[in-house]
Amino acid sequence: MQRDDATHAPATIETVELTEERQPAISLEELVPDVATEAAPSASPQRGPIGAPGLRTARIVKVSGRTATIALRGARGEIEAELAPEVERELIEEAAAHKDSVLVEVDGEGAVVVGVVQTRKPREVRVTGERVVVEADREVLLRAGRAALRLREDGDVELVGSRISAASRGLFRIVGRILRLN
Numbered sequence: 001m002q003r004d005d006a007t008h009a010p011a012t013i014e015t016v017e018l019t020e021e022r023q024p025a026i027s028l029e030e031l032v033p034d035v036a037t038e039a040a041p042s043a044s045p046q047r048g049p050i051g052a053p054g055l056r057t058a059r060i061v062k063v064s065g066r067t068a069t070i071a072l073r074g075a076r077g078e079i080e081a082e083l084a085p086e087v088e089r090e091l092i093e094e095a096a097a098h099k100d101s102v103l104v105e106v107d108g109e110g111a112v113v114v115g116v117v118q119t120r121k122p123r124e125v126r127v128t129g130e131r132v133v134v135e136a137d138r139e140v141l142l143r144a145g146r147a148a149l150r151l152r153e154d155g156d157v158e159l160v161g162s163r164i165s166a167a168s169r170g171l172f173r174i175v176g177r178i179l180r181l182n
Contacts, residue, residue, distance in 0.1 A: 057117055058104045060096035068092055068113055070104060081111035091116055 058070040058081070066083045081104055083092060092113060095102055101117040134140055140151040147161040166172070 053107045054105075055114075056104045056106055056111075057101045058111075058113075059099065060092060060102055060113075063089065063093050063096060065089075068096075068102075070102065070111065070113065072104065072106075072111075073101070079111060081113050084112050084114045087113060087115065 056072050056074075058072045061069040061071055061078055063069075066089065068081050068083060069078050070081050071078050083089060084105075092102065094100075095116045101119060102113050103115040103117050105112045105114050136151075136153075138153050142149045148158070149160075150156075150158040152158075
């Protein structure tokens with residue numbers, strides 16, 4: 001019987017030791033005292049409608065220069081926010097026109113618009129610029145309904161449609177080793 005008690009005793013001791021190891025000896029506030037002291041001022045009423053520091057979403061009300069009037073989600077009223085240097089004003093104006101949300105960085109000094117948040121698939125995609133490049137390693141396919149244009153890496157170009165029209169205001173040249181009509 002002594003042998004049986006001795007077998008059970010270490011298991012009980014191990015269970016007690018594991019339970020003691022899981023209980024924290026130090027609280028989080030003691031481990032990171034700076035966080036506790038920094039969090040206290042942010043809760044003060046001096047922050048106004050902005051709220052606690054962090055990232056928030058907002059709606060653009062109007063844009064004037066590099067400043068935007070925004071309505072933070074979940075807050076009442078409107079506030080002024082600067083546009084981050086890397087954010088283009090035209091992008092923010094487009095977000096305002098489409099009623100898209102923007103991402104705002106809020107800190108003790110105010111708010112800064114740092115980007116646009118995409119919340120739905122676009123119905124229309126516009127690509128504009130001085131030069132637009134679409135490049136693929138194997139294949140580029142443009143398709144709309146029953147029409148398609150395929151460009152392959154080996155140089156094959158395939159154009160398919162119910163009716164294909166081509167017009168030129170100047171010279172219209174078709175060059176190939178072999179031309180086949182029907």
